Amino acid sequence: MSSRAVRALALATAALAATTALAACGSDDDTGAKADTPAGAAAEAKSVRLGYFPNITHAPALVGVQKDLYKNALSGTELKTQTFNAGPAALEALLSDAIDATYIGPNPAINGWIKSKGSALKIIAGSTSGGAGLVVKPGINSVADLKGKKIATPQLGNTQDVALRAYLKQNGLNADTNGGGDVSILPQDNATAVQAFAQGAIDGAWVPEPSLSKMLLESKGKLLVDEKTLWPNQQFVTTHLIVSQKFLKQYPGTVTKLLQGHIAAVDYITGHDADAQKAANAHLESLTGKALKDEILAASFKNLKFTNDPIASSLYTSAQHAQDVGLLAKVDLKGIYDLGPLNELLKAAGQPEVSDAAAS
Template identity: 45%
Template sequence: MQRPDPADRIDHGARIRLGAAGTKSGFRGRLLGLAGVGALTALAVLTTLVPGPSQVQAHAADRGPATELKLGYFANLTHAPALISDSKGLLEGKLEQDGTGLEPQLFNAGPAAIEALNSGAIDAAYLGPSPALNSYISSKGNSLRIVAGAASGGASLVVKKDIAEPSDLAGTELATPQFGGTQDVALRHYLAENELLDDATVTPSSNGTLTQLFGRGAIDGAGVPEPYASLLVENYEGHRLVDESSLWPEGKFPTTVLVVAKDFLIEHPETVEKLVEANSEAIDWLNSAEQEEKIVAVQEALNAANGSSFAQPVISAALEEVTFAEDPLADTYQTLINHAAQVGIGEPGSADGLVDSRFIASQEH
């Protein structure tokens, strides 16, 4: 296979547009994304944890509803509760009752969102668990809390058709959305478990870029969330070498969780409660809507978020891979922390105290 040019393999365009409103129809936030080389900076900030404005306050206390909630999420199907909540105005309507404004912001992967959370650029985010866990451990529990789950499943290692077993990954060029992200940790751990970590190259690249690279044969596979995994299968003759659910007991592992900056949670619990309520309503809608209605709504929300257009077969296949639920699957977090530490991403530590489940309606107290 012809090896890709390094400029093709790495998404150098750290694609940050700060201070300008998104122009895509239906998306009111700002586009923020870091990939490739920019991801290394994000991870450095993640582990050093530069405090945001609220984190320097010595005595945080309940200050009532926030003036504004800055919320980050991704244009992934695994973030459908955020997408549906935004497109249907579920969260915006709840916040308006308290005079709280909503500013959505779009990210490519978790480390960039964590960087924004740690700096105070956002207050809460939907993201994969690995960056959240790394931030929590590195800050000794002072950076954030997980307040709800959003999605489980829906992550796969998709490879070209001539790769049939793990040993075939030796010498391959693989990609993930961002260094230190949940799919990145999962892929590196899988390679380590199969004694291939030093035999395959894993390059960070945005979801859109790695799709193009896979399509023209510049990479051999990618560890990606939905709908990108199904897109590679449906449109580019890829196949799932590893469905990550096969690596977990009962097939359950968290793909997306809802996190809030610790000080924002202390200062504005009423606003956080509204956020969790909207997340719950969006999940209920996704689990009760007719399939056709759900496909159309997700297609429109993804397109409004960043202009990504996915055909009905791709969205339909992707929805089969994902479970939407409020349960954050907290029992998996220590395993995820251990996986990250084993591949040199993040520190060893304990997940005790990470989850604040008081706002989850279905939680038994």
């Protein structure tokens, strides 16, 4: 990120803080506003609790934490982090007030919106596009060949699970939620699916990176469906950043600074690819005890696009897909985005603003 962009983001953050209405202040507990918040400034929390996954699709979080980009942006506010292995767990933590913000996939965010009747969360930034698909055994050459096969997804109702079920339905195949139907869909966490595929216990899996590249490069799988080919402009939301509405209302200044760190992380990845890969891998190793092989790391990054754009149109389509396969009732997603603070920062940095429109 250039020094000019950093200065612009800092100025935008200060401007937003000065013009945002003051939330309740004077509390000095762990999530309260700083006691010395000046009159007329946006309230800031003593700490912010951020969730993310030990996964390359969450690279902005990995790099941002590893390179202290959030810490630098948050200045006096302490960053507390917590990692999760699946979207539903991260969502539950947000709903139970165990975290304040998290990187997460589209379908768990939609589920949280429904569960809370639109009161629990806001999507405040994009993060990652692409990097998911269906890897199968070499002998499977078409969607028709999937009939009678066992295909894994990370979790029932998660983003990749919905994508697989929608794809099967669009191609005349059915799958129920108990593993029955034309195709048996088995919920397995990504690490288990990678191992099961290597051992021949499953015929394939619809997974995100780096599991996708592991199956292709280590187990000689075949990419039957690259999910980006199913979307307009080959872009769809894989990961975005959400925040609890309660925290957003109480501490808009802190949320703006968190976004400043997020933008810095996305800019760092796009401008320093090799070093960003090293930083992400180093943080992965610190979280899991094991770094990715260089070829897996490089393939994963190549298959992903890191962006501040939440690609809102794909979120609405994902919701429709979940409805079509019976995993979601009809839902009104109006109001799920709050991109105002992000766009103020992007505008100040000379970057394109992003949209929450249903159609691209």
